[in-house]
Amino acid sequence: xxxxxxxxxxxxxxxxxxxxxxxxxxxxxxxxxxxxxxxxxxxxxxxxxxxxxxxxxxxxxxxxxxxxxxxxxxxxxxxxxxxxxxxxxxxxxxxxxxxxxxxxxxxxxxxxxxxxxxxxxxxxxxxxxxxxxxxxxxxxxxxxxxxxxxxxxxxxxxxxxxxxxxxxxxxxxxxxxxxxxxxxxxxxxxxxxxxxxxxxxxxxxxxxxxxxxxxxxxxxxxxxxxxxxxxxxxxxxxxxxxxxxxxxxxxxxxxxxxxxxxxxxxxxxxxxxxxxxxxxxxxxxxxxxxxxxxxxxxxxxxxxxxxxxxxxxxxxxxxxxxxxxxxxxxxxxxxxxxxxxxxxxxxxxxxx
Numbered sequence: 001x002x003x004x005x006x007x008x009x010x011x012x013x014x015x016x017x018x019x020x021x022x023x024x025x026x027x028x029x030x031x032x033x034x035x036x037x038x039x040x041x042x043x044x045x046x047x048x049x050x051x052x053x054x055x056x057x058x059x060x061x062x063x064x065x066x067x068x069x070x071x072x073x074x075x076x077x078x079x080x081x082x083x084x085x086x087x088x089x090x091x092x093x094x095x096x097x098x099x100x101x102x103x104x105x106x107x108x109x110x111x112x113x114x115x116x117x118x119x120x121x122x123x124x125x126x127x128x129x130x131x132x133x134x135x136x137x138x139x140x141x142x143x144x145x146x147x148x149x150x151x152x153x154x155x156x157x158x159x160x161x162x163x164x165x166x167x168x169x170x171x172x173x174x175x176x177x178x179x180x181x182x183x184x185x186x187x188x189x190x191x192x193x194x195x196x197x198x199x200x201x202x203x204x205x206x207x208x209x210x211x212x213x214x215x216x217x218x219x220x221x222x223x224x225x226x227x228x229x230x231x232x233x234x235x236x237x238x239x240x241x242x243x244x245x246x247x248x249x250x251x252x253x254x255x256x257x258x259x260x261x262x263x264x265x266x267x268x269x270x271x272x273x274x275x276x277x278x279x280x281x282x283x284x285x286x287x288x289x290x291x292x293x294x295x296x297x298x299x300x301x302x303x304x305x306x307x308x309x310x311x312x313x314x315x316x317x318x319x320x321x322x323x324x325x326x327x328x329x330x331x332x333x334x335x336x337x338x339x340x341x342x343x344x345x346x347x348x349x350x351x352x
Contacts, residue, residue: 001033035208035236036082038089043082044207045200045232049191053083056189057090065092066119069169069187071127071141073176075315077233078193080172084123087170095121100129109134113147118165127171128178135183142169142186195230195319208236209254214243219256227263227272229316234272241266271320271339276304278340280313281322284332285342292329 037043040054053070060067069089072080075263088095096112103109109130123132130138141147171187173179184190196204202218202225209216216239222240228235245262246254260270267275268338283301285293299306314330317323322336337344 037084038086040086040090041087043079044204045196046079046193049193050183053087053191054211055162057087061091064222066093066166066168069186069191071176071179071184071187072170072172072193073190074174074193074294075195075231076174077231078195079232080193081125083191083193084121084170084172087168088121088123091119091121091168093119093121093168095123097123097125099125100127103130103134105131106133106137109137110147113137113141113164114162116165116167118167120165120167121170122167123170123172125172126174127174127183130171135180139182139186196228196232197230199224201225201228201230201232201235204232205235208239212239214239214246214254215252216254217256218272220254220259221269223259223263224338225334225343226270227268229272238263238266238268250255272316273322273339276302276308276319277313277321277322280317281332281336281340284323284330285337285340290337290344291331292326293331294329298330 040050040057043050056070057067067087070084072083074080084097085095094117096116098112103112103124112122137147141164145166147162147164148160169187176184202221205221205224205228206216206218209221220242224235224238228238242254242259242262245251245265246258249258251258263269268279270279273281279302280298283298284293287295287301295310296307299309302309314323314325317336318325320335321333322339324331324333334344
């Protein structure tokens with residue numbers, strides 16, 4: 001029975017009741033999955049890879065057999081998972097998705113393999129992290145389409161060969177060098193994904209903006225493309241943050257000024273450098289006189305783990321020419337000094 005002193009929601013507005021509802025609200029019903037293109041013709045960028053894959057898949061479909069196994073290699077965020085789903089869509093086949101860390105034992109993989117259907121696509125993300133026993137099981141399954149099921153334990157155990165239907169493994173890895181040679185050799189087609197140039201990033205951003213329902217002009221797309229590090233995943237993330245800025249400020253159209261103001265708030269500058277990237281460059285130029293400086297000293301100066309600096313910051317800084325790795329340590333280039341707006345001392349030998 002409700003107490004007389006207890007207030008009810010009878011006078012509350014309907015909109016306020018929806019705010020605390022567990023149901024989705026607002027117009028943002030587009031997930032990351034819906035931003036993914038469904039076919040090779042819709043996939044933006046990687047023109048040489050697209051041409052190779054289209055030929056590879058069309059030849060298999062004309063022969064009427066599942067294609068050879070495919071290995072997708074490249075840095076994170078470039079579209080390996082998207083391409084795996086496109087392969088299944090182009091073949092009009094179901095896709096089974098798992099990852100290397102999710103498979104703890106060979107039995108886990110045997111269970112997945114034994115349930116595959118004819119022509120099905122098995123996508124294994126981070127395939128370089130498969131356990132050794134699972135890798136050896138996968139060798140036989142990929143080459144002979146057979147898996148050996150062990151029944152019993154100890155001296156009485158027996159191995160029963162189980163024939164598998166022909167299927168296609170699509171493996172994705174960010175570290176191709178960690179793949180054992182026997183596993184790498186069993187892939188009939190290896191696709192290497194590269195970072196996107198700015199013109200392709202602009203096309204991708206305009207496409208994603210159309211899917212999200214964001215009105216954005218060419219100049220704004222250029223700004224986002226410059227700050228996206230050549231990575232579609234980062235571009236889509238920044239586009240969502242700019243969309244948030246536009247919603248909060250009641251903007252019907254996103255221009256270059258809105259992009260600059262929004263990303264300045266998130267501390268992402270015109271070259272795509274974030275707070276940690278700038279901190280690393282300032283530490284090298286300001287505290288270590290341009291370098292060389294060791295990784296551990298640099299990480300301690302910026303208050304981050306050494307692995308974070310090495311794997312998150314350095315690849316982009318080195319690729320864009322802000323930083324150079326030398327045998328003695330990290331050294332800032334002339335571009336780093338210019339970007340920070342600092343004039344190097346006369347006694348510093350600046351790398352160009």
